[in-house]
Amino acid sequence: MSPAKGLGIRDGEKAVELPGRPDAGLYFIGHIHTPWKERKDCPKNARESEAVCVVEVDGRCGDGLKDVETCSHLMLLYWMDKSPRDLVLQVPGHYGVQHGTFALRSPARPNPVAVSVVKLLRVEDVKLSVVGLDCLDGTPLIDIKPYFASTDSVPDAVVGWHKRRDEAADS
């Protein structure tokens, strides 16, 4: 966790004081191997990339993978600890407009837990080959969940601020 205050905060951004100590603890359960060694190399949108990434689960948690191979898609939760955790208003470089942290998928957030929906290609021992990630090589893994279309899929969901931006770009 690195606080943004004072260092490199953009015009229109706002940081708040973080609590003195955490309320709960996470265990890393593995790591994610991707082709991207630096932030600038990562795809802007995970669906842009067909790169096969490998999720490696720690041996002690290996039994937890039983039946995962029957899932076509998974939700992966991972830890993006390279970003400030105290920003509540942000001006993402590629948008140039101020938004609240909770209206963004930016890694800069109080709890940098990313959620990515990935396509599962295969499981070999404790290694899962997947498509649909955009994170840095070596990113710590927090959780693997089966993706249930019945509760997780909402094809007609809309992010209004983003849609308006796309429409303005099209006109």
Place this chain on the structure above:
Amino acid sequence: MSPAKGLGIRDGEKAVELPGRPDAGLYFIGHIHTPWKERKDCPKNARESEAVCVVEVDGRCGDGLKDVETCSHLMLLYWMDKSPRDLVLQVPGHYGVQHGTFALRSPARPNPVAVSVVKLLRVEDVKLSVVGLDCLDGTPLIDIKPYFASTDSVPDAVVGWHKRRDEAADS
């Protein structure tokens, strides 16, 4: 975090040793108000319930909600700390069959971070009224993310072990 070892572990379940200390820390950023005070009262499936729940964000994080009201749906991340964290194989009571923890959405997992996709009804100050939750009243909130259909929605995703179970029940 409560370890399952020795207490109430079912036949077919397996617990492993947890690390001595956590690798990362979470800050609770608010709480979720639901109608359910005990686990037995919670709906089995969030889509079963039309109950309106209220997500209350801590005041210090309130600015982070800017533009969230333009989202039709959100991903909520919350902390389910009432379950054991050391189970890698589980036999859920309502299924009665052994599965790996990472093939289940059970709250019992190394990092009990739940992800729910909810429909946003309205935002009033730091309170969000949503539909689509099944968690206990008072559950700690970890994160709010905009739901992007382009990356988060996979209508044809399949959980094979669950599908086979449904098909067996239908025949």
